[in-house]
Amino acid sequence: MQLAEGVDDGTWTHHLRRGDYSKWFREAIKDEVLADQASQIERQAELSPAESRALIKEVISEHYTLPASSPAA
Numbered sequence: 001m002q003l004a005e006g007v008d009d010g011t012w013t014h015h016l017r018r019g020d021y022s023k024w025f026r027e028a029i030k031d032e033v034l035a036d037q038a039s040q041i042e043r044q045a046e047l048s049p050a051e052s053r054a055l056i057k058e059v060i061s062e063h064y065t066l067p068a069s070s071p072a073a
Helices: 009-018 020-027 032-042 049-064
Strands: none
Touching: 009 020, 009 032, 009 049, 020 032, 032 049
């Protein structure tokens, strides 16, 4: 996610339209569910680079961020 934030919009969109993000999640990360969700985002041509980047970041966070622990009572 940190690398994605440093990529210019043109490069981001180029890789998004080629399906590179879902391919990377599927082949390098070995996460089929994340890859499928990313693929759905990649197919939404109407999204701006900022919107697609935010959606990809959201699905990554859903899969790989631990839930916040509740405060002790």
